[in-house]
Amino acid sequence: MSICLTNLWRLHCGSIVLFVISRPVCNLFNTNQKTVFFENVMLSENNSCEEFMAICYPGIVKNVDKALESLGGMKEIEKHNTRSLELNFHRKSNLFSRPVLSKRREGAFLIIRARRLIQADPSSSKQTTNSVQLDVVGTLSSIHDFSSSLFDFQYLPMRKNEDGQYSEIYSALVPSTKEQAERWFIPPIPDQELFLIPFSFTRLCTSSESILSREVANYDLETPGRTAESVRIGDSARKNRKTHTRMAIATDEFPAEPSPLAMKQVNQNTFDPAVHEALEKAFSERPMWLKYSLIVKLKLDERDVKRLLPKFAFHIISGPWGRNWCRYKYDPREDINSWKFQTMHFPFFRFGFSFSIFICLLLLILLVPGGESVLSEAFIKWQIKVSSIGIRSSKEWDKLLTMEPTFEYTEGCLPPLRSMWYQMCDIHLPAVEELLSNRLSENQTESHPTDGWLKSGTLDEIRELIKLDFKKTIDTLNLKASESKTNKGD
Template sequence: MEYGPLNAHKHNLQKELVCIEYPGLVHNPDRLLASFGGQLELSTAIGSEKRRLELRFRPESCYAKPAFGDRHATSGLVLKIKTRRRRSQPSEVQVRSIEIAGRVSLMYKFESMCDFQLLPAFRNQAGTVECAYEQLVPKGIITTIPKETPANVPYFLPPISFSRFDTAQTSIFKAKDIVTDVVGIGDKDRASRTKHGLYMSFSLTDPLPTEPNPLAVRTIEQKRIPQETIDLISNSFMERPVWTKSALKGTFQLSEDDVRYILPVMGIYFVNGPWRGTWVRFGYDPRKHFESRFYQLLDFRVRAIGALHDRIKVKRTTNATKPCMRFANSHFGARDPDKPSIARTVAEQSNFSFTMDTLPQMRIIFYQYCDVKVPRIQQMLEKIPTPMTGVTCSEKTGWLPPRFDEQCRDILTEIVLTNFRKAREVDSNTSEFEETEGDETEITFDDEDENESGEEESFDEKGISELE
């Protein structure tokens, strides 16, 4: 039947339907609806855009692992066809009428694999296999406490999920020597992404390397880094022997491509210790120079006072580290081919330097003390007494006294609160600013930082306690 103005009332184009490709033969519609968890669960999954459709082939068992169906946008029609067949000639079908029952713009397909199924079946003393589901799962509400624990109840504790993914993975884990035999030495699936940097753990006795890795020098030549950029970073390390990558990018307005391959040629990277997260120039040993205290790292964490955490975003990504198969996230772990692999953005001023007008953009930021442009803290650094000859720095606090960084955090917190109060006065639409004390994100001090008498040392503009 053709669609026209005269028969438009017989077609339901305004009716929107949802198509589900059920992975099985349907003989009982009620059992089909029960496999989806009922009408309410089915409507909830369809109404949510990120929710996947769960299908349990054994809905009566709580141990059944569901199969997940993904939603796809489609364009189709549902036709209602009436046919007529003759008993003498059943192969011949005559179409009597065709009507449009509705249009389909959403379809669910079960294209992924189902998780491993573990049945509560055990072999009894007679040697036959029987199901112990009735013994494991109680029925109704238990009103009495058993006096004795039965000893014949089997142990059955399956995990929530056996597999992290429900799609086939192409990665095959092999030993390193096997991969070398299968793939030639000169053949590679992709270019190596290592920068050949020297990453070292802080130690008071281990010598520091004086030359870069030859592979790092070769990488710069292969990447064709501009010579003026190399000279700029090299001169900056001659003036200041210790840098963080964010400070280097923000000071000279450099992109990620400009510094990621140059830094391994300029110095070594400390992964822990007082200069953790910094690049130290080759030939410069911060353990032997007292002025290197200005280059130590201060981790500043915005405390949970008032509405500070509501105004400052978290630096970490919001994607879950472990994908949840119940919620669809097709872009998880996938890279957009049109998007460059390295962002060419420069670091913001507040990400590496702190001034009296700074409003942090992240809750946790790492500053070098030389980049903290606060007169009070700089005076505290200048007033630290010079150690005697032969005295080495501390493996934990470097050339700074114990609990020095804690007092610096208190000073920065006061400045941040003052700046937020000023911003609140300017913004009339901002909600009230309650000052309720909260805890820091992480405790960074141990009991070893206190004096033997249990009193804390004070380092401010009035004076500095002497170091022994």
């Protein structure tokens, strides 16, 4: 019987050298005997056999506690017994560092303590070695190795002083207490330097090499009838999506008729005549529509509208009439009354707070103990109430949530979506209607490439008016909901 010392690791623990041997446990020793001798090697079985987990730490360990802390501590190591470990040298002190994942390998291993027994020869003053004793310390089922892992860049927030030295600004970027977090919202707000880190760390845990080779190999272009165009690269690739919609930007010449391929596609498909007539009637009444407005107005299936639209209209990509589907042979740049169909985008989900405030509130939740309470106070202070935040237990909220979709903005009503596109004629707000009546450009013979027939800055004023009405509606509904909740409690 022999032992093959393969996949050998030396684990130094004091004066003891432990070997991890990659062999099945049942083949290493005879269970009927306590000690087995072979080739001057003695293997003794220990009655108490423990189970171990090996970690190949990528560094010289002088402080075991700090090494365990970089791995998350003993609790985290025991928790990740069946998963990869995370090695982070700045685990608690720097959020801008990326952990390194270990490569976990499973198997059946033994941890053996080897002792060389030295006996003195009475006839000689020299010492001779007669045997080696191997004690089974325990079993090993998994090994965590960081040698093949990819160590990404680590970022430490700091700035360069006038004397050329660097000082850290981590405490100014990431609050550690509730008081420091609240300081961000009390004027004057401290002006900190920007610390811009990459958008994301690498998504791969191991390094990879790009092999530049042809996607398709072993095909012969010299075969008769076989051309490069007939060779399909990647048979599982998705087929190219074909669209026959005519598109135009604000400065292009608008098309006067649909493309022949669009007409051919419409003629090949069978559509309900009622859908065809409804779209034809809609474009005869109004020359420009938003696709969502057509679907809601006519109560049609989105797939039918999408397939039939290229026959009746072309799509304007940019400009004052961007996102509109315009009837053929109609040019809004030549009609002063087309200001009614100019479009405006309103993101309701961003109402009440800027991007910087959003980042601050997110840090409150993630980093500061008790940050949820600070967050709720901030929401009340800035009145950040979108459709997904508020009291939903009242009849007013339930009525709004179950209402039918609409493409028009009406005073005192919430929009059906968190982001809406509106035409000027679909905003039914008295303040906006009064503003539009006074903001038409006078003595203007041509439309502006960005403002159309309206004066510059009109859309910004309309957004502010919609914001005020939206805020007023939210506050009114929340007040009614709170009163109804109080009455039920009484």
